Amino acid sequence: MADPKATYSTRVSGILRPRHTVLDGDGKELGVLDVRRNRLGLIVSGTRKPAKGEVLEFRRDPGILRAQFSVWTDAREWLGSSIRPGTLRRTVEMCTGGTAMRLVPTLGFSRGWRIVGPRSGRIAELRYGWFSGGAKMAVYRKLDFELLLFSYFIGGLALWESALPTSLEAVDRGMTAATGRR
Numbered sequence: 001m002a003d004p005k006a007t008y009s010t011r012v013s014g015i016l017r018p019r020h021t022v023l024d025g026d027g028k029e030l031g032v033l034d035v036r037r038n039r040l041g042l043i044v045s046g047t048r049k050p051a052k053g054e055v056l057e058f059r060r061d062p063g064i065l066r067a068q069f070s071v072w073t074d075a076r077e078w079l080g081s082s083i084r085p086g087t088l089r090r091t092v093e094m095c096t097g098g099t100a101m102r103l104v105p106t107l108g109f110s111r112g113w114r115i116v117g118p119r120s121g122r123i124a125e126l127r128y129g130w131f132s133g134g135a136k137m138a139v140y141r142k143l144d145f146e147l148l149l150f151s152y153f154i155g156g157l158a159l160w161e162s163a164l165p166t167s168l169e170a171v172d173r174g175m176t177a178a179t180g181r182r
Contacts (some may be wrong), residue, residue: 012133020133022149033149046153056146058153059125071150079146083156092154096147103151113155115143123178124148126155
């Protein structure tokens with residue numbers, strides 16, 4: 001397995017209004033992600049407040065599908081969106097304008113997600129603890145930090161769905177994309 005180019009971790013505090021502190025590989029704090037719920041308990045948005053840089057807003061888009069969110073900067077610039085194509089599928093399609101990526105469960109029995117590119121294969125991996133709220137994030141290919149946090153936010157919405165191994169269909173598509181064979 002290739003060594004990651006960058007690693008990050010998160011610490012979570014709070015239950016009803018979770019606060020995710022994002023740390024780099026050296027343990028330096030990079031910012032905070034606050035998650036907001038509506039009165040029914042459904043996660044409706046999140047705000048990333050970095051130590052320095054732009055504030056990001058993760059907002060639920062109108063629709064009934066889970067994982068239908070978009071990410072915006074303070075200057076109202078759209079950075080990406082996600083949609084789950086079906087209620088029974090465990091993959092989440094992510095679009096950033098020029099690049100399409102998928103969020104698929106990790107291989108094996110663990111709580112986590114892989115970010116897979118159409119041609120490059122695995123871009124990053126997010127691994128959550130079984131009973132802790134924190135996560136370890138490893139980046140293997142070029143990926144904007146904002147999109148890594150967006151994937152972390154989306155992946156956190158359906159953590160227990162990622163515990164079972166990925167379907168063969170998702171693994172096969174990720175492998176053919178990585179090797180270039182059909």
